[in-house]
Amino acid sequence: MPKVQAYKRIEAVCRVDDSDFYILNKWGNEMKKGSGLGGCIISNNILENKGSIKWCFREEPVNELDNGWRFLSDVDTDEFLSDSRNLSICDYQKVIDLEPAVFAIYEMPIGTDLTIIKESGNTFFVTETGELILPVN
DSSP: OOOOOOOEEEEOOEEEETTEEEEEOTTSOEEETTSSOOEEEEEHHHHTTSSOEEEEEEOOOSSTTEEEEEEEETTOOHHHHTSGGGEEEEEHHHHHHHOGGGGGGTTOOTTOEEEEEEETTEEEEEETTOEEEEOOO
């Protein structure tokens, strides 16, 4: 994946209450993590702690349980990804448990394509157009 420069900053709206993380969806309703966020496809390298989440993209869901999110790791290769046995279906909550920052991107639209950047203890996302998205930690 090519390096992308960040040009624009967008922040998620969220609050912390009694050590729980909440985010406002586009209708202004609060969603608590783990409240039926649906399933997604994730690289086994992430689930087996061989790599970290690096790429996140959202496709059209294949059924009513699929939320369309796909997560690939920093060590995945084209050869590895060409074998469907190297990908798993898991609950979006599991992905949040592995990388809490992904909670902030849940409601982004189909077609979203992001790269996770970790720098100086901060985590942020960069879109393919160079927009910088900072989840509120």
